[in-house]
Amino acid sequence: MNVEKFNYDNQIVKLFLIATVVWGIVGLLVGVLIATQLYIPELNFGLSFTTFGRLRPLHTNAAIFAFVGNAIYTGVYYSLQRIAKARMFSDVLSKINFWGWQLIIVLAAVTLLGGFSTGKEYAELEWPIDILIAVVWVVFGINMIGTLIKRREKHIYVAAWFYISTFVTVAVLHIGNSIEIPVSFLKSYPVYAGIQDALVQWWYGHNAVAFFLTTPFLGLMYYFLPKAANRPIFSYKLSILHFWTLIFIYIWAGPHHLLYSAVPNWAQSLGTVFSIMLWMPSWGGMLNGLLTLRGAWDRVRDNPVLKFFVIGVTAYGMSTFEGPMLSLKSVNALAHFTDWIPAHVHVGTLGWNGFMTFGMLYWLVPKMWKTELYSKKLANVHFWIGTLGIVVWVIPMWWAGITQALMWKEFTPLGLLKYSNFLETVLQIVPMYIIRSLGGLLYLTGLLIAAYNIFKTMAQGSFEANEAAEAAPRGSITEKLKYGMIHRYLESKTLLFTALAFLAILLGGLVEIIPTYLVKSNVPTIASVRPYTPLELEGRDLYIKEACNSCHSQLVRPFRSEVERYGEYSKAGEFVYDHPFLWGSKRTGPDLHRIGGKYSNMWHYLHMENPRSMSPGSLMPPYPWLIENQLDLSSLKSKISAMRTIGVPYEEGYEEIAEAELNEQAQKIAADLLDSGILIDSDKEIIALIAYLQRLGTDIKIDVAENK
């Protein structure tokens, strides 16, 4: 038999592997810091760069795209070559993939700390970085599909199917959600507004969980779990069935992030129904993983790799049960906006993504460095300390979420809110925040132990950048790429053909859909809802810059407890000029949709300067720089015209008088502050933020007043 000799590229796997460990430590470190800031606000250090609002997106982006992202690449670059029995399609593309991704991470860190943010969760990065992400992601895709095309093994093992679906879907999601109109080099507005933006954002956000945190890791599970256990997967048939059902159903479940919001009911129900359906394919994956170890549990006892995999897959099963449960409207009414949601997310990330990654690393490093693991004992210590970390992280947050939600909803016999001061419900759960941060610290300690163990293993082994391998060539298909024969070649390469066709259709679709979309929008409008004034618009951008929406929602749900606490529930028509929407997903502080007019300008000024002066015991960090910084008006004109382009009805030529109107409104606020004894120039950032806060949710109040 004819045997071909070739090399596997281990160097690229090594690079991604080291990046995984390094960014993992960074991401977790920031996580522990922000968890601690929630009960020691002094740790915000009074600096804009180190304040919770700036660090929180840094933590999520570092954890998801830097730590988990590099882990995906590590696993894919190792396993894909072995599945295909071929070296990666192109070493150059591999290198572009690696260095491009690390560049994105560094740019992300710098811009997020600087407050350059789109305000959309898990998609905070601004447009130049978005473009870079799209390019690097497509490079990864081409490299992957190219490798599959030149594979020697006829059969594509199921793990690679998960990789392919990851590439295709993340590309669609990222591009779809990032359609934004630039106003300057690092500032843009999404073309979508209000409930539309909310739907697109959570279509993206939910499927980022699905196709960045789930499908690639299922692929990794299907390769590394059988390899580590040295047993075939429990049922290959089940893997096929659950793959197709999972990827099909996941896409539709996004609206479950918007239950009881201003999004129409039928869209909410669609999200709920698909979420419940998702339970079965998810558990198909979990069971297939766990049952692979059937009859081999004695190996789990001795093998740290398998221990990590068992907890990882179990955590996957738990969070994919919890997800559908949280999508039930009655459960969601309680859990949404509380700490239950981060608890749910962290079962998935710490348990599933983290532990699957650790298991993979402990298996890969000895294998690639041709040695034994430096210390099995340390790996076991990591396993227990990490497991304990997850438990200590998650349980207090479940507890905190339910406690606080019940307090929000509790009425006295007289029909008044029992805990009318929001802060009271926050202070109640501070002990839980303290325990949670300790859980994070334990988990981080585990990773540090792992880093040491991995480093020592590398040092004692010998690494081979190019590992020799041999395999029989794939049968029959031998069409060669020649000039004049390109299409013939493509025809024989189905996957490549599919990918190209896909790109073609996608572009066509975008070109057709978007203009019609920009021209006309059929969101139910409310006559009294007007565009933001220039000052309010600038204030809103500051709100986005400081990521106030990390902790404050802008969505009053139609419950008695919320209407009583915040005011009239939020209507779809109120958000038509909100590019982006700022509903938020977590109420660490109270909802702000009806904050306008509730407090005086002076109150807001003093509160931003030092929240504890107005709300003793508040966890909110102070924002003293807003009082010192001058409002930057350099892109005001392009902001107005960009907003007009995406459908906000500013009159033609309004940008010419916008600055004058802005100054006029700012001077009024400054004069009002002066009446209250606060002397401040009208050109400071705080003035714009106050203008925006005082505007929030007031359009509809005018409406009610006029109708009466």
Place this chain on the structure above:
Amino acid sequence: MSVIFVLIGFSSFVAIMFLAAYIWAVKTGQYDDNYTPSIRILFDSEVKKESSKSNS
């Protein structure tokens, strides 16, 4: 709200892509054999003994 139609469009599109991929997978025999692929990946294709720097 009109974005829901765009999203349904995109979503159906992704779903159709997966359907097409599924049909392709079945037709090219990816699923003809539901057992040996799971065994096959357990065998390493790496060359075991020789130091391999001369091979390329």
